[in-house]
Amino acid sequence: MAIQISKILVPTDFSELSLHAIKYAREFAATFEAQIHCLHVIDEAYQYWSTMGPESAPVGPAVEDLKSLAEGHMQRFSDEHLVGLDYVPVSKVITGSPWADIVHYALENTVDIIIVATHGRGGLAHALLGSTTEKVIRKAPCPVLVVREKEKEFVKP
Numbered sequence: 001m002a003i004q005i006s007k008i009l010v011p012t013d014f015s016e017l018s019l020h021a022i023k024y025a026r027e028f029a030a031t032f033e034a035q036i037h038c039l040h041v042i043d044e045a046y047q048y049w050s051t052m053g054p055e056s057a058p059v060g061p062a063v064e065d066l067k068s069l070a071e072g073h074m075q076r077f078s079d080e081h082l083v084g085l086d087y088v089p090v091s092k093v094i095t096g097s098p099w100a101d102i103v104h105y106a107l108e109n110t111v112d113i114i115i116v117a118t119h120g121r122g123g124l125a126h127a128l129l130g131s132t133t134e135k136v137i138r139k140a141p142c143p144v145l146v147v148r149e150k151e152k153e154f155v156k157p
Contacts (some may be wrong), residue, residue: 003032004112006033006112007109007110008028008037008111008115009039009113010036011039011098011102011116011136012039012074014040014073014074017117017149018077024147025115026085033086035089037105039093040074041095041096041098042063042093043098067093075091092105099135102136103135117133117147118133
């Protein structure tokens with residue numbers, strides 16, 4: 001059975017680390033003649049509400065402002081890193097729970113592989129922050145390639 005990949009999902013937070021996953025995704029896309037789907041999920045849990053008094057107010061910018069800002073980042077990110085592909089990439093910004101919405105997007109769009117970068121945190125940082133990547137690996141409807149910060153050079157034979 002030959003492996004066929006036509007859709008590649010690359011979740012991004014626009015960090016330098018995300019660029020490692022994009023490099024791998026571009027190589028996979030070229031090799032398998034696949035389309036890249038680039039997704040940024042604004043974590044709706046960031047919005048902690050103050051419980052001081054009957055008129056609570058959000059701490060931080062409004063979700064609409066964050067989404068507008070993220071869409072600008074996505075446009076620049078796409079213009080810089082997703083040009084020259086054989087198939088027009090799909091770029092999307094949504095608000096929700098990062099791991100759940102990455103998995104949902106992969107399922108809804110029949111993605112064949114998810115390529116995601118990870119910081120590789122361990123110990124207390126992992127216990128306190130959890131791991132979006134770990135949850136994606138456990139729940140994804142397709143294979144997940146995890147690219148670590150310290151990667152190997154990707155060279156075609």
